[in-house]
Amino acid sequence: MHDSYWIRTMPAWTDRPAPDSSDSYDVCVVGGGAMGASTAYWLTQLGRRPLVLERNDTPGKGASGRNGGFMVQGANPVHAEAVEIYGHDEARSLYRITQTNQELVEAVVQRENIEGAYTRANKVDLAFDEREEAYLRESVTPLRNEGVDVFWASRSDIPEFLGTHVGRHIPGGLVRCNQATLHSTKFVLGIAEAAQRQGATFVSKSPVTELSPLRKGWRVVTPNRVYNVPQVVVAANAWTPQLLPELEPHLSLIRGHLLLTGPTDLKLSPWSINDTATYGRQVPSGQLLVGGMRSAVPDADVDQRPRPAESGLDTRSEIVDALAKVLPEILPATESLGMDHAWAGVMDFTPDRLPLAGAYPGREGLWVMAGFSGHGMPYSLALPREIAEACVNPERSKIPAVLNPTRLLG
CATH class of the missing domain: 3.50.50.60 (FAD/NAD(P)-binding domain)
Structure with missing residues (x-):
């Protein structure tokens, strides 16, 4: 089991009781x-x-x-x-x-x-196919009604907002401005x-x-x-x-996998594909983080409970491999990056x-x-x-x- 990028780069911490502690x-x-x-x-x-x-x-x-x-x-x-x-x-x-x-x-x-905790960024919700394109386009008007700076970008326009070209199967994406990463x-x-x-x-x-x-x-x-x-x-x-x-009975525990690539000169905005629950972003080191692909092995990530005294979970190689494979399919320029390490955590749905x-x-x-x-x-x-x-x-x-x-x- 590997620690996440965030845990590997976290600041030091010391419990300090309040001066008037009782x-x-x-x-x-x-x-x-x-x-x-x-x-x-x-x-x-x-x-x-x-x-x-x-x-x-x-x-x-x-x-x-x-x-x-x-x-x-x-x-x-x-x-x-x-x-x-x-x-x-x-x-x-x-x-x-x-x-x-x-x-x-x-x-x-x-x-x-x-310091170093918050960064504004555009978020690009990529469409997996034409069906998902239609669904994402339906969000444009209601989001604008909420005051969101949002628009649909065609496949040819996506590099301007994402920072790189996308795979041929992706028709475009919904671009939301002034989102953020942490x-x-x-x-x-x-x-x-x-x-x-x-x-x-x-x-x-x-x-x-x-x-x-x-x-x-x-x-x-x-x-x-x-x-x-x-x-x-x-x-x-x-x-x-x-x-x-x-x-x-009301909380399903789901394991989530993430991997970190090798270094890259790309400068990318955060992105996601709803259809495959896949997402990615650049971390402060310049490496790319990509997560998701629970569908690669159906139900493998369902009802995954951490062992006592542990906060992470063991990764499953088939899902890590699927993440490594899908990234260059979505972003072809990432094909040669390789993988630094992967980790897993648990979510409650x-x-x-x-x-x-x-x-x-x-x-x-x-x-x-x-x-x-x-x-x-x-x-x-x-x-x-x-x-x-x-x-x-x-x-x-x-x-x-x-x-x-x-x-x-x-």
Whole structure:
């Protein structure tokens, strides 16, 4: 098993208890990835003292450190599909919260001086064939109605926006301007460090083994300590069902593969092909990251659970080989790049591919964020801000109703 590019290039981290540290915390956040670190950050902005319990030796080493580092706007499906599945109003609310998220990331990265974490970029959604072209074209008008600078580019025009020619089977692509990419671990650790400076306490190597309600509040058990806290936010990605077993039937655990190429002189924009769930981008080293191709071996990546105390998964050679093969089919100029290394992580998918975010039904003082279906970074500051606000004042929460956990849990 290999570490991701993000983990190999992540900054150093040290847990630093707040100067006035005591055993009194307002909220316990379970998980120190993008969602957990951001929730802690916003809680400190609201004058609260959060405790973050992270199972790894540093925040950001789980799913948040094994992804593609994309921060595009919109829900998991392309916008036309989101309108079709969820309805116009709900698709609009989802798109707007991801637009808000990008604005927040830009502002917070600048305010907290988080260097090298965020880069604006155009995103090119390539069409796999003419059928997908028609579907992508349907997104142009509704996206423009949301204020997105978007247009369709023909195959001959794609190099101007992508940075290279595409395979002959690709008729063109949807170009969305002013999207973004992240250095995943620099982003998460930057947010976590900002939260620490402002009063949050992070405790690494502290997997939560039990959550149980008290007469008032919650009992949170780790191998080393037991904490009694008024409220708990569970932001543990694929490990959520271990603490909240009622969610297990509603969260499918899916392995995702990624590989890193050798060096290249190409300068590419981020891209994806929805039909094969394949995507790629350039990382700060100049190498290309490509992920997806779960369809190469049907069901091989379904119900893949990490071993205890591990955050990654073993790669499957057939899928890594398929990724290496498909890249030059999509981008012919990459044929001679070769592969540096590959890695895998685990994602938690809901049946409707929408996150669960909000109060846990029937459990006062318990909140959950889960089921981001491989699309967590686009929500990474906006949804945690709403969860933090809900912990302090539920009446002021603006979490989209379509994300409410009651839709699955009743």
